[in-house]
Amino acid sequence: MSRDKNKKLEKFDQEIAGIRVELHKLPVTEEDFLSSKKSIERLEIQAEKQQQLLLKYVEGMMMEISTLQATMKRIKIDRKTITVKEDENSNDRSKIKNVGSDPDSCLFGADRYLQIHKSTDSKKKLLNSKKN
Structure with missing residues (x-):
């Protein structure tokens, strides 16, 4: 029986030694977790900044598109005005030609x-x- 008790005590001692080793590892593990937490926070801040930059870029593109659309509308209006003026001039010319062609x-x-x-x-x- 004493052998069995000694074996059990040795097992307990080994388990206690294992627990002590793991307890010594806890501060290192805690430091690793804190380091990971800081890295995640930095990545989060970086992602927010990139998102803001992307939003500014998209806003700039939208402004550029609206400016281009307004310019295109003005160009179309100007073309219509020029076309109308040319039509008026051609009508006047055709009247002159008609009168001039009658001897x-x-x-x-x-x-x-x-x-x-x-x-x-x-x-x-x-x-x-x-x-x-």
Whole structure:
């Protein structure tokens, strides 16, 4: 029996020695945990900063897009205005071309001019009355 007791006591002593070794490791483990905690906190702060930078970048892109859209609208309006002005000018030109292409109207105008300026005063009055 004393052998059994001695074996049990040795087992207990070994377990106690193992527990003491583990107890000596606790401060190192605690330091590791604290170091990990600090690293996680730093990573968290860094992630927040990166998120803020990303948000600023996205806001900048949105501002640029809205500016480009406004510019494009102005360009479209300017193009429409230019097109309308060109259409008005082409309409005026087409009227001139139409009148200019009719040889009778040109001859009639020249004939009328010559009649008025070469005639006497009495004939001028007569021609002017026919005109009205």
